[in-house]
Amino acid sequence: MAFLEVTDVTLTFRGLAALTGVGFTVEKGGIVSLIGPNGAGKTSMLNCISGRYTPDSGGISLGGRDLLAVPSHARTKLGLSRTFQNIALFRGLSVLDNLMVGRHARMDYGILASILYLGKARRAEDAHRRRVEDVIDFLGLSPYRHQAAGKLPYGVQKRVELGRALAAESDLILLDEPMAGMNLEETEDMARYILDINEEWGMSVLLVEHDMGVVMDISDKVVVLDFGRVLAEGPPSEVMANADVVAAYLGGDDAVFLGR
Amino acid sequence: MGEAPKSYLDTLPGLLLARAGTHGKKTALREKQWGVWQRFSWNDYLRAAAEFAGGLKKLGFGPGDIVILIGDNRPEWLFAELAVQALGGMALGLYQDAPAEEIAYILELSEARLVVAEDQEQVDKMLSLRAGLPHLSHIVYHDQKGLVGVNEPGLMSFEAMREEGRELADQFPKWVAALSPDDPALIATTSGTTGRPKLAMLSHKNLLSMAHNLGLVDERRQSDEFVSFLPLAWMGEQMMAVASALLFGFTVNFPEEPDTVQDNIREIGPNVIFSPPRVWENLAARVRVKIMETTRLKRLLYDLFLPVGIRLADARFAGKKPGLGLRLAYGVAWFCLFRALKDRLGFSNVRSASTGGAALGPDAFRFFHAIGVNLKQIYGQTEISGISCIHRDGAVDFTSVGQPIPETELTIADDGEILSKSPSVFLGYYKNPAATAETLTADGRLRSGDAGYFDDRGRLVVIDRVKDVMTLCDGFKFSPQFMENKLKFSPYVKEAVVVGHGRDHLAAIVCIDAEIVGRWAESKGLTYTTYQDLSAKPEVYALVKDEIAAINTQLAAQMRVRRFALLFKELDADDGELTRTRKVRRKVVSERYGTLIEALYSPVCAMNLRAEITYQDASVREMCGDLRLEDVAEGTAA
Numbered sequence: 001m002a003f004l005e006v007t008d009v010t011l012t013f014r015g016l017a018a019l020t021g022v023g024f025t026v027e028k029g030g031i032v033s034l035i036g037p038n039g040a041g042k043t044s045m046l047n048c049i050s051g052r053y054t055p056d057s058g059g060i061s062l063g064g065r066d067l068l069a070v071p072s073h074a075r076t077k078l079g080l081s082r083t084f085q086n087i088a089l090f091r092g093l094s095v096l097d098n099l100m101v102g103r104h105a106r107m108d109y110g111i112l113a114s115i116l117y118l119g120k121a122r123r124a125e126d127a128h129r130r131r132v133e134d135v136i137d138f139l140g141l142s143p144y145r146h147q148a149a150g151k152l153p154y155g156v157q158k159r160v161e162l163g164r165a166l167a168a169e170s171d172l173i174l175l176d177e178p179m180a181g182m183n184l185e186e187t188e189d190m191a192r193y194i195l196d197i198n199e200e201w202g203m204s205v206l207l208v209e210h211d212m213g214v215v216m217d218i219s220d221k222v223v224v225l226d227f228g229r230v231l232a233e234g235p236p237s238e239v240m241a242n243a244d245v246v247a248a249y250l251g252g253d254d255a256v257f258l259g260r
Numbered sequence: 261m262g263e264a265p266k267s268y269l270d271t272l273p274g275l276l277l278a279r280a281g282t283h284g285k286k287t288a289l290r291e292k293q294w295g296v297w298q299r300f301s302w303n304d305y306l307r308a309a310a311e312f313a314g315g316l317k318k319l320g321f322g323p324g325d326i327v328i329l330i331g332d333n334r335p336e337w338l339f340a341e342l343a344v345q346a347l348g349g350m351a352l353g354l355y356q357d358a359p360a361e362e363i364a365y366i367l368e369l370s371e372a373r374l375v376v377a378e379d380q381e382q383v384d385k386m387l388s389l390r391a392g393l394p395h396l397s398h399i400v401y402h403d404q405k406g407l408v409g410v411n412e413p414g415l416m417s418f419e420a421m422r423e424e425g426r427e428l429a430d431q432f433p434k435w436v437a438a439l440s441p442d443d444p445a446l447i448a449t450t451s452g453t454t455g456r457p458k459l460a461m462l463s464h465k466n467l468l469s470m471a472h473n474l475g476l477v478d479e480r481r482q483s484d485e486f487v488s489f490l491p492l493a494w495m496g497e498q499m500m501a502v503a504s505a506l507l508f509g510f511t512v513n514f515p516e517e518p519d520t521v522q523d524n525i526r527e528i529g530p531n532v533i534f535s536p537p538r539v540w541e542n543l544a545a546r547v548r549v550k551i552m553e554t555t556r557l558k559r560l561l562y563d564l565f566l567p568v569g570i571r572l573a574d575a576r577f578a579g580k581k582p583g584l585g586l587r588l589a590y591g592v593a594w595f596c597l598f599r600a601l602k603d604r605l606g607f608s609n610v611r612s613a614s615t616g617g618a619a620l621g622p623d624a625f626r627f628f629h630a631i632g633v634n635l636k637q638i639y640g641q642t643e644i645s646g647i648s649c650i651h652r653d654g655a656v657d658f659t660s661v662g663q664p665i666p667e668t669e670l671t672i673a674d675d676g677e678i679l680s681k682s683p684s685v686f687l688g689y690y691k692n693p694a695a696t697a698e699t700l701t702a703d704g705r706l707r708s709g710d711a712g713y714f715d716d717r718g719r720l721v722v723i724d725r726v727k728d729v730m731t732l733c734d735g736f737k738f739s740p741q742f743m744e745n746k747l748k749f750s751p752y753v754k755e756a757v758v759v760g761h762g763r764d765h766l767a768a769i770v771c772i773d774a775e776i777v778g779r780w781a782e783s784k785g786l787t788y789t790t791y792q793d794l795s796a797k798p799e800v801y802a803l804v805k806d807e808i809a810a811i812n813t814q815l816a817a818q819m820r821v822r823r824f825a826l827l828f829k830e831l832d833a834d835d836g837e838l839t840r841t842r843k844v845r846r847k848v849v850s851e852r853y854g855t856l857i858e859a860l861y862s863p864v865c866a867m868n869l870r871a872e873i874t875y876q877d878a879s880v881r882e883m884c885g886d887l888r889l890e891d892v893a894e895g896t897a898a
Contacts, residue, residue: 096295132296138405143519145295205707 003028009173018044024223031205033215036225042208051093074103079171093243102167155186175207268472271439271464273346275506280306292516293393310432313343314425323348331378336402340376353446353493374398378405447676455697459690470645471503473665484531486508490522499646525606537620565593569630598631621749622658660719677713730761750807765822767860795826828829828885
């Protein structure tokens with residue numbers, strides 16, 4: 001059984017079919033890319049998995065557990081975390097605080113302990129800070145540790161966004177267009193981070209991306225969506241050669257866009 | 261000569277033992293990790309070095325063996341260095357940005373069996389060279405990011421080495437007792453402007469006598485804090501973070517990452533700083549840039565009070581006592597501006613600040629003295645363990661490099677070359693007796709390769725490298741470096757190469773400073789894309805022309821730069837045009853840009869320049885672009 005199983009998911013908004021009978025899997029320790037033209041339903045799919053939308057029908061299971069039975073705010077505890085396409089950081093909080101927020105699912109001391117901040121709460125905070133420092137070291141965020149997130153350059157904000165999802169130490173991480181708006185060097189760095197979180201941190205990755213070069217290079221499997229339906233699912237080389245995919249998304253034969 | 265002072269006749273590991281013995285619990289080192297300053301006491305320092313030495317001993321290391329070190333500034337560098345020295349071996353530091361071929365050459369020559377390579381990047385470099393290096397059996401890393409689960413023969417972590425050596429660590433005092441101060445302790449690579457780097461061997465006595473004698477004229481205290489951010493492969497950094505720190509017992513702080521250095525300096529507030537001129541110039545330039553972008557009030561305070569500071573500094577430089585009015589004005593300026601500015605830079609506690617390695621512009625000197633940083637110039641070489649001359653307090657000037665430190669004798673040879681003699685003069689070049697014979701005279705004086713003279717106040721003035729002094733076709737001698745330094749004093753000029761040997765006038769190839777000229781262009785509403793585009797703009801040419809014209813007014817007629825061109829790329833050490841310490845490699849530049857130099861001596865106003873750069877791995881990059889060549893008008897009033 002695959003780690004993430006999406007089975008026959010259908011999502012409609014009053015007559016607009018965002019997703020129709022979408023099904024695919026993500027193996028444990030794999031990197032799967034979800035691609036498709038704008039409006040194909042990719043972000044809607046991520047939102048169904050993370051709980052922002054509830055599908056009309058179909059099933060999603062993570063590690064054998066039915067996700068749809070669990071409310072959205074409890075899904076982090078099951079080992080799920082995500083980033084957002086338009087960065088959703090707390091602009092006034094420092095980078096450190098934003099990353100600490102990512103640890104919330106693992107914080108188990110109560111409100112009284114927080115207010116008094118004695119013994120157990122203090123120790124727990126220190127332990128969380130230590131893990132967050134590992135994320136800071138991994139993503140090279142040391143110079144920005146205490147700066148307000150809203151004032152950082154775009155590329156750094158994207159890294160903090162990724163860092164917050166990493167801080168949750170989840171099993172499956174959903175990345176919504178992590179390369180959007182990045183130049184060549186930043187894109188390469190981000191690709192490297194994704195590979196490292198997969199290889200070193202052992203996280204499975206489901207990513208939505210438009211940069212075909214990256215998708216081809218790092219994915220184990222590619223799922224192509226078009227108008228809410230799955231067009232193809234398979235290893236990158238197979239999918240790119242699929243005639244339907246080429247026609248719908250990549251353009252004609254002379255316009256296949258395989259990287260920058 | 262009487263008996264040598266005993267206080268520095270010891271060895272580096274011997275001093276470590278002594279310090280741990282007298283005040284073992286005091287802080288010796290700090291490293292910022294996980295956002296917090298972690299401290300190491302002298303006992304911790306000793307234990308780490310002893311355990312690593314034990315590990316080396318198990319691998320059969322002994323007198324004469326070399327351990328190579330490469331990586332960022334971390335306590336592990338010091339632990340490994342002291343460890344190999346305790347066994348009678350030598351530590352050899354490499355610059356991180358050294359090209360693979362140079363590293364291979366040094367590894368081959370030194371027959372080093374073990375490299376301490378900080379992280380994955382350095383480890384990969386070593387692994388890629390391994391095939392051609394049969395001696396290299398062990399690679400030790402201490403940052404395991406990216407290395408977990410990598411299986412290579414001989415690859416091990418610093419921790420693993422320490423564990424191996426733990427059982428032998430008690431023998432550390434015994435090993436140290438067998439050492440002598442004249443044993444070689446350190447091998448330092450010297451920046452070669454021509455050919456391959458040479459490996460200078462320095463003994464414990466060389467390093468410690470230098471630290472001691474420098475400390476006599478520039479005080480160091482045990483309570484001092486020092487931040488180590490310059491490469492430990494550089495002699496200057498070794499002198500401070502290793503020799504002086506062990507001799508005087510002050511605390512060495514290691515920054516978190518190279519890009520947090522400025523913040524870390526502010527956090528620590530060091531008492532002693534020693535950096536090359538480009539660090540000081542960058543700081544001064546950064547302050548100016550930040551002032552351009554700050555609030556109106558701060559800009560106002562800066563524009564109002566900095567001139568007061570400069571006036572006071574100038575008075576002191578001229579040897580005059582500033583009047584009461586000026587001193588009161590300075591007091592106000594201090595309160596309103598300088599105190600805060602110094603704090604921003606992290607210099608609130610600085611007692612001793614020095615610059616060395618190349619010339620520092622008078623404007624930078626003035627700036628730092630104005631804000632209250634007592635910046636002094638230093639002169640020396642790797643081969644004399646770092647320093648032979650330093651400005652004395654209260655006697656700082658822009659042209660000289662000060663007076664010799666105690667126990668150092670400086671003389672000028674007939675051809676103008678500066679010769680020095682002191683207990684800090686090195687032992688010779690490793691495996692290169694020919695070069696050693698060229699550098700040391702028969703009576704043990706060090707040939708500096710620099711030409712200089714003593715001024716009327718007994719201070720040494722350095723003109724240029726003896727080899728680089730050029731002559732115009734009418735026999736007029738000049739120093740290209742002197743001219744280049746003058747050009748580089750302008751904030752818009754990053755690098756300059758002055759040519760004119762055998763010609764009838766001087767010309768210059770100038771590289772603009774991308775950041776500063778970029779901001780200037782933005783402030784003028786000029787749009788630009790790349791460096792190449794920016795350096796081709798007529799407005800930028802006009803800007804540089806004015807700068808050169810202004811400099812020309814201070815010079816004799818023959819010394820004036822008559823024509824110049826702005827190069828379409830920055831001169832780069834990676835392209836072989838500069839050494840690692842940013843000194844110009846004239847031979848490479850004159851070969852690669854030969855057509856440009858020819859054009860500078862012809863009447864053409866523009867040309868298309870092609871430059872072919874061959875890298876160490878035999879790949880070739882070609883750059884081409886259109887350049888203008890402009891005359892600097894005669895007699896333009898600045």
